[in-house]
Amino acid sequence: MKVEDMNNVLYIDLTKKGIRTESRRDLFDKYLGGSGVGIKLLEEECPPGIDPLGASNPIILAVGPLTALYPSASKTVAMFKSPLTGNLGESHCGGRSAMAIKLAGYGAIVITGSSDLPLYLAIEGDEVKFRDASSVWNMDAVTVGRVLREVEPGAGVRTIIRTGTAGPKMVRYACAVSETYRHFGRLGLGAVMGSKKLKALVITADKSVEIAKQKRKEYKRAYDVIQNIVVKTDAMEKYHDLGTPGKIYNLNKLGGMACKNLESARAPEEIAREFSGEQIAERYLSRRISCAHCPVGCVHLAALRELYEPGYYFKTVTVPYDNETIYSLGFMLGMQKAEDYLLLNDRVDFVGMDAISTGVILAWATEAYAKGLITKQHTDGLEFNWGDVQVYLEAINKIVEMPNEFYQNLAKGVEHASSVYGGQDYALAFGGNEMPEYHTGLACYMNNLTGARHSHLDSAGYDLDQKLMGKDFTIEGVVSALLKEEQWRQIPSSLVVCFFARKVFTPEIVIQALDAIGLEGWTTEKLEDLGREIHRAKMNFKFREGYDLAKLRIPKRIFEVPTPHGYLKEADLRKAIDIYGEMIGV
Numbered sequence: 001m002k003v004e005d006m007n008n009v010l011y012i013d014l015t016k017k018g019i020r021t022e023s024r025r026d027l028f029d030k031y032l033g034g035s036g037v038g039i040k041l042l043e044e045e046c047p048p049g050i051d052p053l054g055a056s057n058p059i060i061l062a063v064g065p066l067t068a069l070y071p072s073a074s075k076t077v078a079m080f081k082s083p084l085t086g087n088l089g090e091s092h093c094g095g096r097s098a099m100a101i102k103l104a105g106y107g108a109i110v111i112t113g114s115s116d117l118p119l120y121l122a123i124e125g126d127e128v129k130f131r132d133a134s135s136v137w138n139m140d141a142v143t144v145g146r147v148l149r150e151v152e153p154g155a156g157v158r159t160i161i162r163t164g165t166a167g168p169k170m171v172r173y174a175c176a177v178s179e180t181y182r183h184f185g186r187l188g189l190g191a192v193m194g195s196k197k198l199k200a201l202v203i204t205a206d207k208s209v210e211i212a213k214q215k216r217k218e219y220k221r222a223y224d225v226i227q228n229i230v231v232k233t234d235a236m237e238k239y240h241d242l243g244t245p246g247k248i249y250n251l252n253k254l255g256g257m258a259c260k261n262l263e264s265a266r267a268p269e270e271i272a273r274e275f276s277g278e279q280i281a282e283r284y285l286s287r288r289i290s291c292a293h294c295p296v297g298c299v300h301l302a303a304l305r306e307l308y309e310p311g312y313y314f315k316t317v318t319v320p321y322d323n324e325t326i327y328s329l330g331f332m333l334g335m336q337k338a339e340d341y342l343l344l345n346d347r348v349d350f351v352g353m354d355a356i357s358t359g360v361i362l363a364w365a366t367e368a369y370a371k372g373l374i375t376k377q378h379t380d381g382l383e384f385n386w387g388d389v390q391v392y393l394e395a396i397n398k399i400v401e402m403p404n405e406f407y408q409n410l411a412k413g414v415e416h417a418s419s420v421y422g423g424q425d426y427a428l429a430f431g432g433n434e435m436p437e438y439h440t441g442l443a444c445y446m447n448n449l450t451g452a453r454h455s456h457l458d459s460a461g462y463d464l465d466q467k468l469m470g471k472d473f474t475i476e477g478v479v480s481a482l483l484k485e486e487q488w489r490q491i492p493s494s495l496v497v498c499f500f501a502r503k504v505f506t507p508e509i510v511i512q513a514l515d516a517i518g519l520e521g522w523t524t525e526k527l528e529d530l531g532r533e534i535h536r537a538k539m540n541f542k543f544r545e546g547y548d549l550a551k552l553r554i555p556k557r558i559f560e561v562p563t564p565h566g567y568l569k570e571a572d573l574r575k576a577i578d579i580y581g582e583m584i585g586v
């Protein structure tokens with residue numbers, strides 16, 4: 001397969017059980033791939049105002065020009081209308097997903113319509129099979145992966161993207177799981193799959209990419225430059241050593257870690273030590289794994305021994321852990337022991353729900369329960385208390401099973417649940433998406449409120465807050481820096497490279513890497529222009545679907561607890577939103 005043949009889009013219609021492949025050079029030449037091509041396909045395929053859980057919502061999976069050709073270009077971008085926020089759904093996942101899509105011969109896959117019976121898709125290069133998924137429909141994310149591994153060919157060069165039990169129940173923050181330990185975590189891709197009666201995609205690669213003869217030396221040079229930065233400098237060392245949990249202890253020390261539904265932003269010293277990357281690694285780290293074609297190995301797996309029957313009957317479960325899940329299922333829920341956090345993380349992965357959303361929702365429920373807004377009648381007999389792992393484990397099951405209206409409401413997210421039961425002042429969602437880890441200052445909340453995905457990865461406001469410690473800054477300066485960062489980030493997410501490697505892929509290296517595979521003519525200026533254009537397209541989609549800066553709800557809680565910069569003022573945050581609106585011209 002030549003580089004220029006990687007612009008094919010596979011269109012799959014689940015209603016008619018039909019497929020077609022189309023070359024979309026028009027899109028890939030202009031928008032690279034990933035987020036850039038994804039948002040354009042979303043514009044084409046997603047009619048305005050549709051029900052995100054209706055048949056008209058498309059699922060778009062897009063990879064990029066660097067996928068399977070350069071180290072750490074290992075991610076797939078999923079785009080859809082989010083059932084959680086009602087606007088842009090964008091989620092990134094590694095594992096083998098990107099490699100398999102690309103080497104099956106596609107730059108993107110567009111899935112439309114909805115099946116009448118549960119099915120999974122087996123995509124083997126040019127062939128697509130619609131397979132009956134009735135027998136695996138209600139399986140958890142781990143077991144269904146095991147079953148599909150057995151029945152489908154292609155071990156080692158395939159990806160298995162599936163939902164757990166939460167997807168088929170359309171929990172609005174259900175995720176899709178790839179290769180057991182990687183996730184399209186945020187914004188409800190699993191729920192959209194569930195609404196289409198699509199349990200899984202098994203995509204098997206059957207091709208390889210050929211670099212033009214006259215480009216091979218150049219390609220090797222560009223490859224070596226990237227590989228050497230990734231493995232021989234300290235650029236990505238921290239991700240390999242302790243992984244993202246390496247920053248937990250210091251963030252807490254700084255006073256930027258949201259604890260117990262942001263009752264405070266600093267946990268006691270013994271808790272910070274218990275949940276530090278160092279402690280968890282010493283006690284539980286069993287191995288590190290990598291996404292396909294990434295030498296970093298940042299995915300840290302804990303081995304947890306569980307008693308499954310009285311006597312000496314143990315099983316060992318392997319749980320992936322990172323800073324965000326330690327925050328949401330550890331600190332936010334007042335856990336005292338790392339082992340309890342790992343049990344919760346394991347359960348959330350098993351049912352296939354976004355761990356950040358789940359933790360924030362349960363934290364809100366715990367506070368609402370303590371304040372009497374909800375009672376045992378609502379909770380189906382559960383007593384929510386900080387740190388009570390057994391109750392939270394049961395609550396996770398009940399969110400999926402939905403035995404009553406209360407759990408049906410929890411399954412719609414904290415924005416919705418708090419609109420029914422009250423407690424909006426401490427319902428920690430921004431733009432409808434549950435809050436990520438950081439309580440570091442103005443920049444992190446601007447990121448959460450105005451970022452296209454309401455994800456901390458949109459513009460890394462948490463990072464800017466920390467860089468601004470002890471420095472003078474203006475609100476205009478913060479907004480401008482965040483916007484610039486988010487616009488540039490559209491380039492790595494269109495290429496598609498892992499955000500952990502974003503500092504490796506400087507404009508110069510990106511241009512060199514593209515040039516070496518025959519995609520010539522890119523300049524820093526052209527890339528920056530494109531970043532702005534893609535960002536604008538995403539925001540246009542959001543505005544089209546009802547996102548309104550003037551109507552953003554801001555939970556009062558974030559003004560009641562000091563950040564490392566002191567108390568954040570609502571007036572400053574509102575002013576920052578106004579400035580942002582002026583900067584993007586709305």
Ligand code: SF4
Binds near residue numbers: 290298499
């Ligand atoms: S740095 Fe980690 S998450 Fe990123 S591609 Fe490599 S292994 Fe995957």
